[in-house]
Amino acid sequence: MKVLVSVKRVIDYNVKVRVKSDGTGVETANVKMSMNPFDEIALEEAVRLKEAGIATEIIAVSCGLQACQETLRTALAIGADRAILVESGEELQPLAVAKILKAICQKETPQLVILGKQAIDDDSNQTGQMLAALLGWSQATFASKIVMDKGKAVVTREVDGGLETISIKLPAIVTTDLRLNEPRYVTLPNIMKAKKKPLETLKPDALGVDVAPRLQTIRVVEPPKRKAGVKVPDAKALVDKLRNEAKVI
Amino acid sequence: MAILVIAEHDHGTLKVATRNTVAAAQKIGGEIHVLVAGHNADGAARAAAQIAGVAKVLDAGAPQLGELLAENVAALVVALAKGYTHILAPATSNGKDVAPRIAALLDVQQISEIIAVESPDTFVRPIYAGNALATVKSRDAIKVITVRTTGFDAVASTGGNASIEKIEAPADSGLSSFVSREVSKSERPELTSAKIVVSGGRGMGSGENFKILEPLADKLNAAMGASRAAVDAGFVPNDWQVGQTGKIVAPDLYVAIGISGAIQHLAGMKDSRVIVAINKDEEAPIFQVADYGIVGDLFKLVPELVEELKK
Ligand SMILES: Cc1cc2nc3c(=O)[nH]c(=O)nc-3n(C[C@H](O)[C@H](O)[C@H](O)COP(=O)(O)OP(=O)(O)OC[C@H]3O[C@@H](n4cnc5c(N)ncnc54)[C@H](O)[C@@H]3O)c2cc1C
Ligand SMILES: Nc1ncnc2c1ncn2[C@@H]1O[C@H](COP(=O)(O)O)[C@@H](O)[C@H]1O
Numbered sequence: 292m293k294v295l296v297s298v299k300r301v302i303d304y305n306v307k308v309r310v311k312s313d314g315t316g317v318e319t320a321n322v323k324m325s326m327n328p329f330d331e332i333a334l335e336e337a338v339r340l341k342e343a344g345i346a347t348e349i350i351a352v353s354c355g356l357q358a359c360q361e362t363l364r365t366a367l368a369i370g371a372d373r374a375i376l377v378e379s380g381e382e383l384q385p386l387a388v389a390k391i392l393k394a395i396c397q398k399e400t401p402q403l404v405i406l407g408k409q410a411i412d413d414d415s416n417q418t419g420q421m422l423a424a425l426l427g428w429s430q431a432t433f434a435s436k437i438v439m440d441k442g443k444a445v446v447t448r449e450v451d452g453g454l455e456t457i458s459i460k461l462p463a464i465v466t467t468d469l470r471l472n473e474p475r476y477v478t479l480p481n482i483m484k485a486k487k488k489p490l491e492t493l494k495p496d497a498l499g500v501d502v503a504p505r506l507q508t509i510r511v512v513e514p515p516k517r518k519a520g521v522k523v524p525d526a527k528a529l530v531d532k533l534r535n536e537a538k539v540i
Numbered sequence: 541m542a543i544l545v546i547a548e549h550d551h552g553t554l555k556v557a558t559r560n561t562v563a564a565a566q567k568i569g570g571e572i573h574v575l576v577a578g579h580n581a582d583g584a585a586r587a588a589a590q591i592a593g594v595a596k597v598l599d600a601g602a603p604q605l606g607e608l609l610a611e612n613v614a615a616l617v618v619a620l621a622k623g624y625t626h627i628l629a630p631a632t633s634n635g636k637d638v639a640p641r642i643a644a645l646l647d648v649q650q651i652s653e654i655i656a657v658e659s660p661d662t663f664v665r666p667i668y669a670g671n672a673l674a675t676v677k678s679r680d681a682i683k684v685i686t687v688r689t690t691g692f693d694a695v696a697s698t699g700g701n702a703s704i705e706k707i708e709a710p711a712d713s714g715l716s717s718f719v720s721r722e723v724s725k726s727e728r729p730e731l732t733s734a735k736i737v738v739s740g741g742r743g744m745g746s747g748e749n750f751k752i753l754e755p756l757a758d759k760l761n762a763a764m765g766a767s768r769a770a771v772d773a774g775f776v777p778n779d780w781q782v783g784q785t786g787k788i789v790a791p792d793l794y795v796a797i798g799i800s801g802a803i804q805h806l807a808g809m810k811d812s813r814v815i816v817a818i819n820k821d822e823e824a825p826i827f828q829v830a831d832y833g834i835v836g837d838l839f840k841l842v843p844e845l846v847e848e849l850k851k
Contacts (some may be wrong), residue, residue: 302668304803304804307671307672307803308668308669308672308788310671317668317671317672329785330670366833372624384649384783385640385649385650386643386644386647386648386649389644397729401626409785410784411668411669411784411785412667412668413667414652414653414665414666414668414669415650415652416636416640416652417639417640417643417650417652418640418643419640420610420638420639420640420641420644421640421641421643421644421650422644423610423641424614424640424641424642424643424644424645424701425644428715429611429715429716430610430611430641430715430716431635431716432610432633432636433633433637435778446717448573448633449633449778449779449789450633450634450779451632451633451634451779452721452723452724453722453724453777453778454720454722454777454778455720455721455722456719456720456721457607457609457716457717457718457719458716458718458719459715459716460714460715460716460718468778468785469768469771469772469785470771470772470778474687483608494654495666497658504649505648505649505678505679505680506649506651506677506679507677507679508675508676509662509675509676509677510674510675511667511672511673511675512672512673512675513671513672513673514666514670514671514672514673517810517815517828517829519827519828519829519830520830520831520832520833521831521832521833522827522832522833522834522835523832523834524823524842525834525841525844526834526841526845526847526848527848529816529832529834529845529851530845530848530851532832533793533814533816533832537793537814537831537832538738539793539813540736540760540812540849
């Protein structure tokens with residue numbers, strides 16, 4: 292069974308993001324970039340499926356600038372067998388990414404596609420569900436457990452009320468939540484090995500996909516700042532403030 | 541112009557998130573219809589008909605909608621879509637699961653988690669864990685939107701008198717099926733709609749220690765929440781997580797106990813009206829957003845706080 296994993300290159304989660312003064316977006320120059328954390332989890336799950344003898348090949352896909360090659364090399368070091376970069380200078384919105392991934396799925400015919408539930412830059416939480424829709428496949432979002440079972444995946448999902456388990460027919464789309472697994476660290480020997488693994492580059496045009504953005508960003512601003520308040524010495528003073536100053540209790 | 545709001549409900553009752561979403565629809569302007577997709581959900585449909593400002597309720601009851609599987613709900617909504625300029629769902633786990641599926645089937649770029657409406661095609665949404673606010677304009681004919689409930693005050697649950705129209709649902713997709721559910725049971729208010737939230741972090745040290753927060757939450761009639769670290773460590777269930785990738789809350793009072801205040805946590809609670817932090821590290825970033833902070837050991841301070849509240 293082939294497994295496809297999508298990996299997005301995003302600003303590292305530890306970076307304090309700054310809004311550009313001209314209001315067009317956020318500062319990305321000289322900022323540390325990493326693989327979207329949810330995609331690391333997706334890849335880890337795929338590697339575990341391969342180690343368990345269920346997956347036979349793992350293909351990592353990233354869409355965006357040429358620099359996404361770095362992210363793909365990391366994916367190869369974690370355990371993907373080969374990688375595909377779909378290179379584009381456009382701002383790729385989730386619908387466009389889903390269309391690209393659909394075209395790749397039609398070529399590669401994976402039985403399972405694992406994506407992150409959310410990219411931590413655009414916070415959209417859309418691409419996996421969109422890909423499932425475009426392919427007419429089943430979906431299981433926000434996965435915290437995946438059990439493969441003869442033509443099906445039984446997936447436990449993190450939902451508002453707790454946990455829900457559903458069974459989805461393959462081929463299927465799964466998106467990862469934080470508790471699915473703990474991704475491994477890449478080791479130096481694996482980084483060396485990754486350099487020799489195949490990395491193919493395609494263009495959206497060649498896949499017949501129109502990636503023109505549908506949403507126009509009018510402006511990007513900093514949110515209103517909260518002022519730091521006061522320190523109070525003890526519980527008694529706190530209760531007094533909450534009762535008589537803030538009047539919230 | 542007509543707007544379709546997808547209701548959040550547990551079949552019998554309607555969730556507040558529905559009324560926050562109706563509020564967003566009112567900001568857009570137009571006739572508002574509410575879709576109740578479910579099984580034996582007439583109770584929720586009747587409640588939806590009472591909501592102020594709702595013109596019509598579409599009650600699609602069918603066994604294949606009983607578990608709100610995304611494939612079936614999306615097929616239902618897509619069949620209704622051509623009558624609408626906007627389709628709105630609350631940004632709950634159900635809404636987030638199904639809305640993008642609907643959007644893609646309609647060839648529309650969804651607009652996620654809006655917090656403000658500038659015009660019928662222009663919306664404000666947080667990006668980068670709320671560190672930036674983007675104003676985006678949609679060029680699509682139908683706008684598919686999820687609504688961050690904390691961005692819109694819920695409209696009144698009564699005052700409306702909408703007609704209820706029963707509608708047919710498409711057949712089961714056969715793609716997925718429900719297996720089981722583990723619902724965290726609690727007598728407390730719901731985390732996302734509570735007026736007061738008491739949250740614990742890694743500083744709590746164990747699941748057992750979370751018990752010391754219970755008298756405090758009881759006293760304040762608060763919902764209980766947690767940081768990701770506390771959930772990852774298995775102290776408390778996953779649905780307690782507040783943050784960028786958990787639940788977004790904006791209560792009148794948020795009490796953060798043993799939580800350092802990472803950006804990802806702040807993203808979920810920094811719009812609370814009043815924030816209190818209890819932390820032994822005076823440098824903890826949580827103090828930069830807290831209105832009132834106490835530096836000290838939570839195991840000493842929390843019981844003291846409970847005693848003071850009894851006075
Ligand atoms: C992709 C991604 C998504 C994430 N999403 C979320 C999210 O949605 N929500 C979220 O919360 N986090 C999220 N995180 C994690 C986040 O980055 C932090 O790791 C997490 O919030 C830390 O939790 P914490 O504050 O409980 O733990 P810590 O940072 O370890 O802080 C514990 C605090 O407790 C204090 N403390 C310890 N003992 C005591 C005591 N006895 N008395 C008083 N104080 C004490 C310490 O001083 C410290 O400040 C995410 C991370 C990533 C990478
Ligand atoms: N440009 C991209 N390249 C590769 N994968 C992507 C890209 N954009 C989104 N994805 C995938 O879709 C998931 C959800 O992203 P989003 O819908 O943008 O929140 C991510 O975790 C990735 O797995």
